[in-house]
Amino acid sequence: MPRLPNLWRGSIVAKLVLGYGLLGIATIAAVSAVFYSGTIGVLDQNIDGKIITQSERLLESAGDGKYPSLEAEVKRQLSDGIDSDREILQLFDAAGARSAGNLGAWPGTGDDDEMLTTTVTRNGRSAPARLYLRPLDGGGVLIVGRDLSEEEAVRDVIWRALLAGVCVSLMLTVGGAMLFRRSIEGRLGDIRRTAAQIEAGDLSPRIPVTGNDEFALLNRDINRMLDRIELLMDGIRHVSNAIAHDLRTPLSRIRGRLDDALRHDMTVPRLSGAAHDAIDDIDDLIRLFERLLQIAEAESGMRARLFERLDLGRVVADIGEMYEATAEDSGITLTVDAPDALFVDGDRNLLASAVASLLDNAIKYAGPGAAIRVRAGLHQGLASIAVHDNGPGIPECERGNVTQRFYRLDKSRHMPGNGLGLSIVGATATSHGGALVLEDAAPGLIARIVLPLAPG
Amino acid sequence: MMENRVRCLVIEDEAETSNYICKGLREAGYLVTAAATGPDGLDYATSEDWDIIILDRMLPGRIDGLSIVDKLRALGKQTPVIIVSALTTIDARVTGLRGGADDYLSKPFAFSELLARVEALLRRSAPGADSTQLQVADLKLDLRTLRVTRGAKVITLQPREYRLLEYLMRNENQVVTRTMLLESVWDYHFDPQTNVIDVQISRLRAKVDKDFPVMLIHTLRGVGYRMGATPPDDMEPPHA
Numbered sequence: 001m002p003r004l005p006n007l008w009r010g011s012i013v014a015k016l017v018l019g020y021g022l023l024g025i026a027t028i029a030a031v032s033a034v035f036y037s038g039t040i041g042v043l044d045q046n047i048d049g050k051i052i053t054q055s056e057r058l059l060e061s062a063g064d065g066k067y068p069s070l071e072a073e074v075k076r077q078l079s080d081g082i083d084s085d086r087e088i089l090q091l092f093d094a095a096g097a098r099s100a101g102n103l104g105a106w107p108g109t110g111d112d113d114e115m116l117t118t119t120v121t122r123n124g125r126s127a128p129a130r131l132y133l134r135p136l137d138g139g140g141v142l143i144v145g146r147d148l149s150e151e152e153a154v155r156d157v158i159w160r161a162l163l164a165g166v167c168v169s170l171m172l173t174v175g176g177a178m179l180f181r182r183s184i185e186g187r188l189g190d191i192r193r194t195a196a197q198i199e200a201g202d203l204s205p206r207i208p209v210t211g212n213d214e215f216a217l218l219n220r221d222i223n224r225m226l227d228r229i230e231l232l233m234d235g236i237r238h239v240s241n242a243i244a245h246d247l248r249t250p251l252s253r254i255r256g257r258l259d260d261a262l263r264h265d266m267t268v269p270r271l272s273g274a275a276h277d278a279i280d281d282i283d284d285l286i287r288l289f290e291r292l293l294q295i296a297e298a299e300s301g302m303r304a305r306l307f308e309r310l311d312l313g314r315v316v317a318d319i320g321e322m323y324e325a326t327a328e329d330s331g332i333t334l335t336v337d338a339p340d341a342l343f344v345d346g347d348r349n350l351l352a353s354a355v356a357s358l359l360d361n362a363i364k365y366a367g368p369g370a371a372i373r374v375r376a377g378l379h380q381g382l383a384s385i386a387v388h389d390n391g392p393g394i395p396e397c398e399r400g401n402v403t404q405r406f407y408r409l410d411k412s413r414h415m416p417g418n419g420l421g422l423s424i425v426g427a428t429a430t431s432h433g434g435a436l437v438l439e440d441a442a443p444g445l446i447a448r449i450v451l452p453l454a455p456g
Numbered sequence: 457m458m459e460n461r462v463r464c465l466v467i468e469d470e471a472e473t474s475n476y477i478c479k480g481l482r483e484a485g486y487l488v489t490a491a492a493t494g495p496d497g498l499d500y501a502t503s504e505d506w507d508i509i510i511l512d513r514m515l516p517g518r519i520d521g522l523s524i525v526d527k528l529r530a531l532g533k534q535t536p537v538i539i540v541s542a543l544t545t546i547d548a549r550v551t552g553l554r555g556g557a558d559d560y561l562s563k564p565f566a567f568s569e570l571l572a573r574v575e576a577l578l579r580r581s582a583p584g585a586d587s588t589q590l591q592v593a594d595l596k597l598d599l600r601t602l603r604v605t606r607g608a609k610v611i612t613l614q615p616r617e618y619r620l621l622e623y624l625m626r627n628e629n630q631v632v633t634r635t636m637l638l639e640s641v642w643d644y645h646f647d648p649q650t651n652v653i654d655v656q657i658s659r660l661r662a663k664v665d666k667d668f669p670v671m672l673i674h675t676l677r678g679v680g681y682r683m684g685a686t687p688p689d690d691m692e693p694p695h696a
Contacts, residue, residue, distance in 0.1 A: 279678065280678065318644070325656055326655045
């Protein structure tokens with residue numbers, strides 16, 4: 001597997017990390033820009049404003065606006081001791097010669113009405129300055145400016161702070177992204193390792209669940225799904241074994257009988273007897289297949305469109321009546337308690353078959369002398385059919401198993417049956433949106449089918 | 457058997473099954489014609505008059521069993537139709553019956569079951585004497601008063617036993633299978649795992665046949681029951 005080259009291209013984590021990194025950087029840039037324009041930008045603007053105001057004031061206070069009075073005013077301002085370390089004033093006459101002012105070297109030319117930033121020499125040292133060149137009526141230029149040394153120092157500090165801030169943020173972003181990535185990959189790794197083990201054929205491992213975050217929820221969901229799959233796989237394995245066994249036995253019996261009939265004295269009664277027996281055995285096999293199909297059909301849940309509104313009480317009463325004689329013959333008292341008008345949507349024959357199966361089981365396993373009571377009614381807001389016997393019941397630990405296909409309690413293996421009865425009942429209940437519940441009746445068993453009531 | 461021999465059409469593509477059905481029906485005294493494809497079957501079914509049609513649901517040649525039934529009914533022919541099919545789900549059965557078939561039998565089936573159902577259908581479609589009393593030998597059932605007597609003795613029956621007896625008597629000398637009884641008398645269609653029907657029959661037998669020299673309800677091994685004064689050839693001694 002080419003891991004490294006694709007690590008960043010194919011990885012959603014990498015993409016997420018990269019995305020968040022870029023977003024972080026963009027945020028930092030935006031914050032920096034706002035901060036910068038809020039500090040240095042404002043500073044710069046203030047300076048320009050101040051310079052212009054000062055120049056206006058100067059010209060105003062020069063009174064007649066004539067050159068000499070302007071010169072005097074410049075000199076006065078320069079010597080008034082106010083702001084003297086920052087203010088720059090310089091006057092050039094019409095010929096371009098320096099007149100009053102504190103500007104040392106003046107590199108610039110031009111006499112446009114302009115604002116410029118340059119380096120000047122002032123009081124014997126060079127300094128950055130912001131200058132306003134103002135041409136005067138009748139020739140000459142007035143330069144009003146400010147020494148920017150202090151501002152530059154502030155600007156430097158701000159720049160450095162911004163730079164440091166950006167560096168630290170970037171490091172935090174990258175570091176955080178890597179931590180994020182590692183943590184997500186760690187969590188994903190748990191899932192992938194489990195998946196690999198399962199793929200290798202071991203269905204037992206589960207994803208470790210820690211905490212209560214989204215991954216924990218996802219892992220719990222996956223684990224539940226795995227539990228279900230494992231159960232189904234067990235079921236299938238069990239069914240295959242059981243089919244292998246349940247088919248092999250009658251098939252070898254049929255084969256043996258026919259073979260035996262052919263090899264020994266082939267009299268007509270003998271042959272016809274063998275044929276009859278073979279047909280009986282094959283009929284049993286067909287029945288077994290039909291029941292398996294019936295489970296598959298019920299489990300696939302494809303039948304709902306054939307459902308009709310029916311009176312469950314009526315069905316229970318009919319089937320109960322059908323079994324009364326059978327129960328009596330087995331020395332069992334069967335009481336049927338099925339009031340009318342318990343309406344559900346379902347398949348009448350399937351439900352009848354389910355009730356018959358439960359009664360069959362009860363009669364078969366409760367044994368002579370037992371009392372069986374079948375009742376239809378409401379149970380916790382659902383339609384319910386309960387078959388209650390006072391026989392030996394089913395041990396609690398076995399109750400989940402008996403609804404599995406082909407499962408038979410050890411003590412009932414000698415009895416006729418194929419271990420499909422309760423699984424069909426369960427599948428039927430499920431396909432009707434209900435459930436088969438086995439409860440302890442102490443003594444005995446309550447097998448209960450609950451179904452949703454018909455709406456309306 | 458009836459004077460006019462029953463004309464029967466079998467539409468089935470699988471040669472062995474077709475032979476099995478045709479041979480059995482001929483042995484029962486029917487005139488049998490076989491068709492092996494959908495179009496052939498449709499031709500036969502619509503161009504001649506039949507007493508009964510037995511057809512496979514899945515046929516080669518783009519016309520399946522259900523569409524043959526469809527066309528037949530569209531032509532206004534009420535010929536009884538039995539579908540035999542390997543599609544055994546209840547779903548398939550319901551669509552088959554809703555599609556106009558009169559009965560639905562899943563493969564594999566016992567021939568006796570098929571024959572019993574064919575005969576029941578033939579009898580249903582035959583114009584019956586609109587009698588108010590059924591009688592088999594000295595057993596009488598009055599349909600108006602619901603009174604059942606055998607000889608001079610009045611027999612008291614539960615409602616369900618009465619319906620069971622009525623069905624058996626209406627099908628005098630005909631084989632009825634357990635599933636047919638479950639369908640007709642109880643109006644349910646499923647495969648009861650135990651011998652509930654047998655128990656019901658033996659109850660009825662205890663009331664109807666016990667203490668009388670002539671048995672009227674006979675058990676046919678692996679098939680079902682038959683009501684009549686003469687025992688069938690392949691008869692088991694009654695369980696009761």
